[in-house]
Amino acid sequence: LNLIVLGTGSATPSLSRNPSAQILSANNDLFLIDCGEGTQIQILKNKIKLSKLKNIFISHLHGDHYFGLIGLISSLNLAQRTEPLTIFGPKGLEQIIQLQLKYSQTWLHFKLDFQEVNTEKNIVIYENEFITVSSIPLTHRIPCCGFLFAEKPKLRNIIAELMPKEITNSELVFLKKGQNILDREGEIKYNYLQLTKEASAPKKYAYCSDTAYNESIVEIIANADLLYHEATFREDLLERAKTTFHSTSAQAAKIAKLANIKKLLIGHFSSRYNDLDEILIEAKEVFQNSEIAIENQTYEI
Amino acid sequence: LNLIVLGTGSATPSLSRNPSAQILSANNDLFLIDCGEGTQIQILKNKIKLSKLKNIFISHLHGDHYFGLIGLISSLNLAQRTEPLTIFGPKGLEQIIQLQLKYSQTWLHFKLDFQEVNTEKNIVIYENEFITVSSIPLTHRIPCCGFLFAEKPKLRNIIAELMPKEITNSELVFLKKGQNILDREGEIKYNYLQLTKEASAPKKYAYCSDTAYNESIVEIIANADLLYHEATFREDLLERAKTTFHSTSAQAAKIAKLANIKKLLIGHFSSRYNDLDEILIEAKEVFQNSEIAIENQTYEI
Numbered sequence: 279l280n281l282i283v284l285g286t287g288s289a290t291p292s293l294s295r296n297p298s299a300q301i302l303s304a305n306n307d308l309f310l311i312d313c314g315e316g317t318q319i320q321i322l323k324n325k326i327k328l329s330k331l332k333n334i335f336i337s338h339l340h341g342d343h344y345f346g347l348i349g350l351i352s353s354l355n356l357a358q359r360t361e362p363l364t365i366f367g368p369k370g371l372e373q374i375i376q377l378q379l380k381y382s383q384t385w386l387h388f389k390l391d392f393q394e395v396n397t398e399k400n401i402v403i404y405e406n407e408f409i410t411v412s413s414i415p416l417t418h419r420i421p422c423c424g425f426l427f428a429e430k431p432k433l434r435n436i437i438a439e440l441m442p443k444e445i446t447n448s449e450l451v452f453l454k455k456g457q458n459i460l461d462r463e464g465e466i467k468y469n470y471l472q473l474t475k476e477a478s479a480p481k482k483y484a485y486c487s488d489t490a491y492n493e494s495i496v497e498i499i500a501n502a503d504l505l506y507h508e509a510t511f512r513e514d515l516l517e518r519a520k521t522t523f524h525s526t527s528a529q530a531a532k533i534a535k536l537a538n539i540k541k542l543l544i545g546h547f548s549s550r551y552n553d554l555d556e557i558l559i560e561a562k563e564v565f566q567n568s569e570i571a572i573e574n575q576t577y578e579i
Numbered sequence: 580l581n582l583i584v585l586g587t588g589s590a591t592p593s594l595s596r597n598p599s600a601q602i603l604s605a606n607n608d609l610f611l612i613d614c615g616e617g618t619q620i621q622i623l624k625n626k627i628k629l630s631k632l633k634n635i636f637i638s639h640l641h642g643d644h645y646f647g648l649i650g651l652i653s654s655l656n657l658a659q660r661t662e663p664l665t666i667f668g669p670k671g672l673e674q675i676i677q678l679q680l681k682y683s684q685t686w687l688h689f690k691l692d693f694q695e696v697n698t699e700k701n702i703v704i705y706e707n708e709f710i711t712v713s714s715i716p717l718t719h720r721i722p723c724c725g726f727l728f729a730e731k732p733k734l735r736n737i738i739a740e741l742m743p744k745e746i747t748n749s750e751l752v753f754l755k756k757g758q759n760i761l762d763r764e765g766e767i768k769y770n771y772l773q774l775t776k777e778a779s780a781p782k783k784y785a786y787c788s789d790t791a792y793n794e795s796i797v798e799i800i801a802n803a804d805l806l807y808h809e810a811t812f813r814e815d816l817l818e819r820a821k822t823t824f825h826s827t828s829a830q831a832a833k834i835a836k837l838a839n840i841k842k843l844l845i846g847h848f849s850s851r852y853n854d855l856d857e858i859l860i861e862a863k864e865v866f867q868n869s870e871i872a873i874e875n876q877t878y879e880i
Binding site (some may be wrong): 291315316318319357371383 | 594624672
């Protein structure tokens with residue numbers, strides 16, 4: 279899993295930060311997570327090819343998380359896309375997009391599929407051969423959920439130097455799946471434990487923006503390799519965080535700690551903060567392995 | 580009248596050109612004309628203060644002319660705007676904006692007034708003390724109109740050195756309006772022709788994007804001081820211009836010539852053109868006083 283952060287700002291676009299958007303790449307597939315205004319330009323700047331983008335996940339219908347979506351869809355159409363595209367998002371998103379397509383008299387060359395997400399439930403909303411995506415109910419002023427991207431268990435790795443030459447491809451697949459190959463007498467011919475070794479552990483990435491502090495997500499995101507959590511404010515604006523259903527940096531770090539996260543990325547910063555040093559210090563005091571999410575940077579998970 | 584061009588691209592945002600948007604300033608008022616995605620950022624870059632913005636004019640509902648509008652409205656609201664804002668645009672725009680405000684549960688602190696423009700008629704759609712704005716019916720794939728900004732005749736200028744000291748303020752106003760002041764016997768006491776001189780001619784600015792070539796606009800925009808006309812293609816793509824209801828550079832220039840325009844600005848360039856030299860040469864061959872519209876440049880009218 280590789281994550282490119284495209285936007286770390288909140289509320290309104292600024293000259294220094296873009297609104298929320300991220301690209302997660304997983305096994306040759308791209309997933310777009312949120313799509314604030316200007317995300318198209320960020321995608322161009324990062325030279326991201328959208329032919330591998332098949333699924334978009336929108337957390338909620340505040341503009342800084344989706345105002346760039348209609349423009350992206352229009353541009354994909356102008357670029358003669360024919361591959362289907364699926365958009366996961368809360369109720370209302372399909373109506374908003376379709377209304378704009380209607381008035382611009384745009385007939386898409388590709389199938390646009392909307393999957394309405396129930397933001398109040400933690401359920402698997404997408405899966406393919408390699409990954410599952412599930413919703414993380416968040417606590418915000420309007421319906422909002424995060425997304426947990428979890429790799430499926432991987433096939434075991436072959437130990438090439440030990441592998442008998444006469445072994446067939448189908449036998450190899452059994453070994454990689456952790457099954458022994460038996461001979462006609464039912465005796466073990468090839469032992470998967472001897473000929474393969476365990477694959478790396480499946481990775482988990484959790485995206486949580488926007489949300490008030492709520493420990494109910496801890497169980498869902500537990501042990502994730504990377505957590506992106508909003509940290510709109512510093513702790514001195516805790517009251518403002520509460521009334522606007524956002525989190526402070528310390529709160530984001532507390533969630534990371536409780537959930538035993540490996541690494542925390544904080545973002546969605548209020549435009550009042552030019553310098554992010556203090557907001558990072560605040561997080562690190564609670565959870566040492568915290569980092570500021572940096573736009574146009576790639577994070578290996 | 581002063582014009583700042585914020586976007587000269589067409590169809591889809593690119594790294595080199597922004598989608599359509601312009602700011603016209605007239606007597607301390609700002610008018611925003613079209614508002615493609617990213618216009619907010621262009622406004623920030625140009626340090627334009629939006630407190631004087633009271634009216635927005637949207638030509639049509641193709642995304643490169645209005646996808647930035649909902650974000651701009653949201654940002655004005657986050658900036659605690661309380662001044663009313665009026666948006667002139669075609670049928671559908673109000674529904675699109677209101678739907679997005681509804682789902683984001685945004686309650687505006689300011690009055691947002693929509694004035695639906697009949698894009699098929701040339702009528703005055705706005706006026707204040709200094710200026711009238713009228714619609715220019717354009718020929719496009721969907722309902723679309725341009726806008727003609729025409730200054731009202733100005734008051735005559737006082738010749739200060741000739742002005743009698745005893746003249747009253749109300750008498751001055753009469754003279755500036757071109758009326759003589761009479762004495763009790765009905766004789767001319769102060770002659771406006773002697774004490775004032777003619778004001779500069781009222782200026783006209785015509786904005787025409789997007790449109791197929793159509794000479795029916797010539798009469799409406801006749802003698803304008805500045806015409807911004809789309810020139811999406813060069814003449815070798817005339818057929819493509821026709822099928823997409825756009826104009827070539829030569830066609831834009833021909834309109835300028837027929838309408839006896841003082842100066843032509845061309846824009847809305849197809850993203851296929853990196854170098855605009857040829858497109859300008861093509862215009863100049865038909866109408867000498869043609870210029871490429873340059874983003875972030877101010878044009879005095």
